[in-house]
Structures are given as structure tokens and as C-alpha cells.
Amino acid sequence: MERFDTVVVGAGMAGLTCARMLADAGRDVVVLEARDRVGGRMLTDRTAGFPVDLGASWIHGIHASPLWELVQALGLPTKEFTVGSFQVGGRPMEHFDGAGRRMDAEASAQWTSDVQAVDRELVPVIARSSPGDSYLDVTERALDASGLSPERIDEIREFFRHRVEEQCGAWIGDLGAHGLDEDAIDGDEVIFLRGYDELPARIAAGLDIRLGTTVTRVRRSSHGLVVSADAAECTAKTVVVTVPLGVLKSGAIEFDPPLPDHVAGPIERLGMGVFNKIFLQFPERFWQDDSYVIRALGEAGERWHSWYDVSAISGIPTLLTFAAGPLGRHLQDLTDDEIVTDVLMALRALYGDAVGEPIAQWVTRWGQDPLAAGSYSYIATGSSHQDHEALAGPVDDNLHFAGEATWGDEPATVGAAYASGHRAAESILGHPVDRAAFAAAVVARGARPVG
Ligand SMILES: Cc1cc2nc3c(=O)[nH]c(=O)nc-3n(C[C@H](O)[C@H](O)[C@H](O)COP(=O)(O)OP(=O)(O)OC[C@H]3O[C@@H](n4cnc5c(N)ncnc54)[C@H](O)[C@@H]3O)c2cc1C
Numbered sequence: 150m151e152r153f154d155t156v157v158v159g160a161g162m163a164g165l166t167c168a169r170m171l172a173d174a175g176r177d178v179v180v181l182e183a184r185d186r187v188g189g190r191m192l193t194d195r196t197a198g199f200p201v202d203l204g205a206s207w208i209h210g211i212h213a214s215p216l217w218e219l220v221q222a223l224g225l226p227t228k229e230f231t232v233g234s235f236q237v238g239g240r241p242m243e244h245f246d247g248a249g250r251r252m253d254a255e256a257s258a259q260w261t262s263d264v265q266a267v268d269r270e271l272v273p274v275i276a277r278s279s280p281g282d283s284y285l286d287v288t289e290r291a292l293d294a295s296g297l298s299p300e301r302i303d304e305i306r307e308f309f310r311h312r313v314e315e316q317c318g319a320w321i322g323d324l325g326a327h328g329l330d331e332d333a334i335d336g337d338e339v340i341f342l343r344g345y346d347e348l349p350a351r352i353a354a355g356l357d358i359r360l361g362t363t364v365t366r367v368r369r370s371s372h373g374l375v376v377s378a379d380a381a382e383c384t385a386k387t388v389v390v391t392v393p394l395g396v397l398k399s400g401a402i403e404f405d406p407p408l409p410d411h412v413a414g415p416i417e418r419l420g421m422g423v424f425n426k427i428f429l430q431f432p433e434r435f436w437q438d439d440s441y442v443i444r445a446l447g448e449a450g451e452r453w454h455s456w457y458d459v460s461a462i463s464g465i466p467t468l469l470t471f472a473a474g475p476l477g478r479h480l481q482d483l484t485d486d487e488i489v490t491d492v493l494m495a496l497r498a499l500y501g502d503a504v505g506e507p508i509a510q511w512v513t514r515w516g517q518d519p520l521a522a523g524s525y526s527y528i529a530t531g532s533s534h535q536d537h538e539a540l541a542g543p544v545d546d547n548l549h550f551a552g553e554a555t556w557g558d559e560p561a562t563v564g565a566a567y568a569s570g571h572r573a574a575e576s577i578l579g580h581p582v583d584r585a586a587f588a589a590a591v592v593a594r595g596a597r598p599v600g
Contacts, residue, residue: 151383153179155577156376158364158402159391161189162563163551165352166570167389170582172356173590174574180356181378183363183520187353190393190521191563193344194511199463200344201428203513205563206459212336215571215584216564222588223351227339228461232442236334237264237308240441247304247447249498260304260446267295267305278326283530284313285322304447311454314474317527317561318422328528331559342462345563354594364392366403369545387547389573391566394540394554395421395522412544415536419554420529422561423516424473425481427492428459430510434466435503443468445499452476453495465508468496473524478516485512525561526554541569549573 157168160182171178186192190204207230211217220227231240237260244252244260252260270291278287288309292302313321316332341347359378366377367388374388392402397416407413436443436458443456456468470492472480480488489510496504515524528534537557543549551573556565575582 151179153177153383153385155387155389156181156374156383156385157389157391158376159189159552160187160349160353160358161391161552162191162349162566163553163570164389164391165349165356166567167391167551167573168356169352169591170571170574170587171577173587174578174582178357179383180358181362181364181376182358182360185360187358188346188349190515190524191346191349193346195344197463197509200341201511202341202345203426203511204515205345206340207338208564209338209559209562210335211339214336214564216567218584219567219588219591220348222585222592223348225347226342228342229337230340230441231334231338232457237261241439242442242444243437243440245443245445245449245499247449249445249449263297263301264305264308267291270294275326275330281531282326283322284324284326284328287326288321307447307450311450314476315424315455315471317420318424318473318477318524319420319527319529320475323420323529325528325530325532327534330534331557340459340462352591364402366405367548368405369548374547387549387577389549389551389577391550391552391570393421393521393523393552394419394526396520399519399522401519409544411539412542412550415532415540418529418532419536419540420527420532421523422474422525422527423477423481424471424524425477425513425515426511427470427472427488428511429468429489429492429507430463431466431468432505432508434460435500435505443499445495449498453492456496481514481517485510488512527561541572543576549576
């Protein structure tokens with residue numbers, strides 16, 4: 150049986166960061182990864198000759214961001230694209246009203262200011278909420294107090310529903326009242342011109358990573374830990390489990406003895422959302438030249454409401470839309486063509502025959518991927534921010550958890566995965582790990598081919 154100082158389960162951003170920091174400190178580390186690639190929910194398709202990010206795309210705010218520091222140190226090319234957090238204003242957007250009519254500048258400005266007013270009203274309502282209240286409960290209270298017309302309220306209600314779907318992959322009634330507290334963007338957002346998965350690939354260079362190795366059991370005993378993967382077993386003084394929350398919830402990994410309540414409770418209470426991407430490339434652009442986002446309100450946008458112009462990556466007119474929450478789960482059972490036909494119908498209701506037939510399309514199904522079992526975690530009704538942090542453990546001082554779901558400050562992001570891997574490494578080493586030194590070590594290892 151092979152013996153290691155540390156076994157890291159999962160080669161996503163969290164696992165690779167932790168493993169790299171431990172290895173650089175002289176520890177004997179192995180990473181066990183079920184897929185035939187590293188990166189996990191960071192996945193770039195380059196088969197068409199340009200990158201298409203099927204998992205994460207954005208750094209959500211580069212101001213004072215450790216992740217941005219790392220990206221800059223590595224010299225990864227990015228482009229400013231600030232549209233996250235489902236914002237209503239700030240960047241050029243094409244708005245369509247509930248009847249599918251293009252809104253003029255005045256109507257768009259009025260809409261933006263109405264949403265911002267209700268959002269301001271939401272802050273004290275959330276602060277007064279009780280444990281067990283959902284985001285639906287608090288938004289309804291804020292809408293009731295808004296004094297807006299019933300028609301306007303309907304559109305803002307729809308907007309709130311879609312915002313929760315996009316940010317959390319969840320139905321608004323399943324999200325806790327505090328579920329969007331951390332959803333603030335600090336500074337510009339950026340996307341990656343060569344594909345986001347170059348980042349985990351760079352961190353992975355030189356590590357002992359066993360691909361195609363599915364961990365099924367982690368056994369704790371007084372002599373250390375035994376990790377079972379397929380037919381093989383290895384032992385370690387410490388184990389860091391970084392598989393997604395959805396995988397932990399599924400029971401695909403058996404913990405023996407079972408995890409104590411302080412970790413098992415958060416696994417049960419936190420939610421795992423579904424958020425899928427649909428990229429469509431068109432022979433010609435039919436939306437306005439300066440539009441970052443197309444957004445349909447009310448009935449016109451009931452299913453498909455937001456399209457993001459990501460043409461800058463390939464130079465070909467490209468729109469990205471999302472299928473998230475209950476709709477996202479449901480659509481995963483349809484074929485790609487059925488999904489795309491539905492999206493095109495919605496676009497043609499806004500732009501008519503100007504919408505040509507797509508020349509290329511990409512559709513994801515993260516909720517059906519057993520190694521992700523969803524897209525990212527959220528604070529379900531009845532759970533709390535503390536559940537994210539508690540999920541990190543450790544258990545018995547030697548079984549650690551890392552990954553986006555274990556970082557309460559900005560869960561559901563690459564930044565959270567990075568920070569949680571860093572925390573696990575520091576906890577195991579018992580001393581701080583300097584981020585700049587880590588970045589320099591990754592740079593020194595050079596590039597590992599991607600794609
Ligand atoms: C469609 C989509 C869009 C997103 N957009 C953004 C975005 O724009 N910006 C952003 O910051 N974040 C975004 N995210 C979230 C971001 O991708 C994740 O938060 C982050 O990549 C998670 O990293 P991780 O290391 O925690 O987990 P993962 O990347 O999931 O890594 C865990 C690894 O564990 C492996 N594994 C699972 N089970 C086993 C097992 N039994 N044995 C061995 N290995 C196993 C998996 O294969 C995986 O490689 C998005 C996610 C999705 C799905």
C-alpha cells in the first residue's frame with residue numbers, strides 16, 4: 150500500500166492549490182482525480198480553434214482579489230466584461246419589455262431605478278428576516294412595500310427570480326433570505342481570452358496527479374487515514390477532500406466512521422444549484438453593436454431572458470445564455486437541438502427574422518455530471534453562512550475539506566476554491582503560506598499544455 154503525507158481528493162482549483170502549496174513545502178502529496186483531466190468545473194473546449202469556457206468564465210471583481218493577483222503573476226490574458234451579479238445597469242444593455250418591445254433609454258433608466266429602489270428596500274427587510282425565511286419571502290415583503298404598479302411589481306418579481314437562478318442555480322423559494330448577501334462585485338470583472346482552465350493546468354504542472362482514479366471510501370483510524378480508490382488503497386497522515394458538495398451529498402464517497410454532525414449537517418443543509426450554459430454562434434450579428442447584454446423582462450423573458458455578447462473571444466458573433474434553477478434541471482433531459490430551438494424562438498420573438506440559424510452551439514449539463522452533481526453551492530432555506538465554513542472541518546485534525554462550498558465569503562466561485570485550498574494547506578502545515586511565493590513557484594514550473 151502506498152503511503153503519503155497527504156492525499157488530496159479532486160484536481161479542481163481547490164485541490165490543486167492545496168497540493169501545490171504542500172508539495173512546495175516539501176510534503177509528499179498525491180492528488181487522486183476521477184476525471185481524465187484536471188480543472189473540475191473549470192473546463193475549456195478548444196476543439197473549434199478558439200476557447201469556449203463550459204464551466205467558470207469570470208473573475209467576479211478583481212479589486213483586492215487574491216485570484217486576480219495570481220492570474221496577473223502568471224500573465225494570463227483577460228478582457229474586462231462586467232456583467233455578473235445580474236446587474237440592472239452599469240453597462241450598455243438592450244432591454245425588451247414584457248410584450249417583447251425594445252425599451253427606449255428613458256424606459257430602461259426607469260426600470261433600472263425601480264429595481265435599485267426595491268433592492269435598497271430589501272436590505273433592511275433581509276436584516277429583519279427570521280431563520281427559515283426564504284429569499285422569496287423577503288423579496289415579496291420588499292415588493293409589497295414598494296408602492297409600484299402591479300405590472301411593474303410582476304416584472305421585478307420575475308427579475309428577482311431570474312437573479313437567484315443565475316447567481317445560485319436555485320429556485321427563489323429554496324434560497325435562504327441571506328443567500329445573496331455575499332453577492333457583491335468589487336471592481337471590474339474579467340473573462341479569459343485563452344480559456345480559464347489554463348489556470349488550474351498551470352498549477353498542476355509537476356504534481357503527482359493520478360487521473361482516472363475515483364475515490365470511493367475514506368477510513369479513519371488511530372494509525373491515520375486509508376483512502377480507497379477503485380481497486381487500490383493508500384494511506385496518509387492527512388486527507389483533503391475537495392469534491393463538489395453535490396458529490397458529498399450523493400454519498401458516492403463513504404466515510405468510515407460516518408462524518409460527525411459538525412460536517413455532516415452542513416452537507417445536508419446547504420444546497421447545490423444547477424446552472425448550465427448555452428453558447429450560440431451566428432453568421433451575423435443582429436443585436437446592437439455596443440450591447441453587452443440583451444435582457445427581456447416579464448412574459449417575454451419568462452424562460453430565456455438574458456443573453457451575453459461574448460463575441461470578443463472568437464471574433465464570431467456569439468451569444469451566451471443560461472438555463473439555471475428548475476428550468477436548468479428540466480432542460481437537461483432534452484436534446485441540444487430541442488434546447489437551441491427553444492432559445493431561438495425566444496430570440497426571434499424579440500428580433501424577428503434577423504436571427505439567423507446558428508453556425509455552432511455548445512450546451513452543458515453539469516447537473517447530470519456525477520463528478521459535479523450540480524454547478525455550485527448556495528445557502529438553502531434553513532442553512533447559513535456558517536455552514537460553508539463549518540464544512541471545511543477538520544475532522545479529528547487530519548481529515549480536511551476544501552472547495553468552493555467550504556468558503557463562506559464568496560462561495561460558488563473560483564476565488565472561493567482557491568482560498569479554501571490555501572486555508573487547508575496552511576492548516577496542515579501549521580504556518581502561513583505566502584501567496585506571492587506560491588505564484589512565483591507556479592510561474593517557475595512553466596506551462597503544462599492545455600486542450
Ligand atoms: C457552468 C458554470 C459556470 C461557472 N461560472 C463561474 C464563473 O464565471 N466564475 C466563478 O468564479 N465561478 C464559476 N463557477 C464556479 C466554479 O467553477 C467553481 O466554484 C470552482 O471551479 C470549484 O472548484 P473546486 O476545486 O471547489 O471543485 P471542482 O472544480 O469541481 O473540483 C473537484 C474535483 O473533484 C473530482 N471528483 C469528484 N468526485 C471524485 C471522486 N469520487 N474521486 C476523485 N475525484 C473526484 C472532480 O472530477 C473535480 O475535478 C461556475 C461553475 C459552473 C458549473
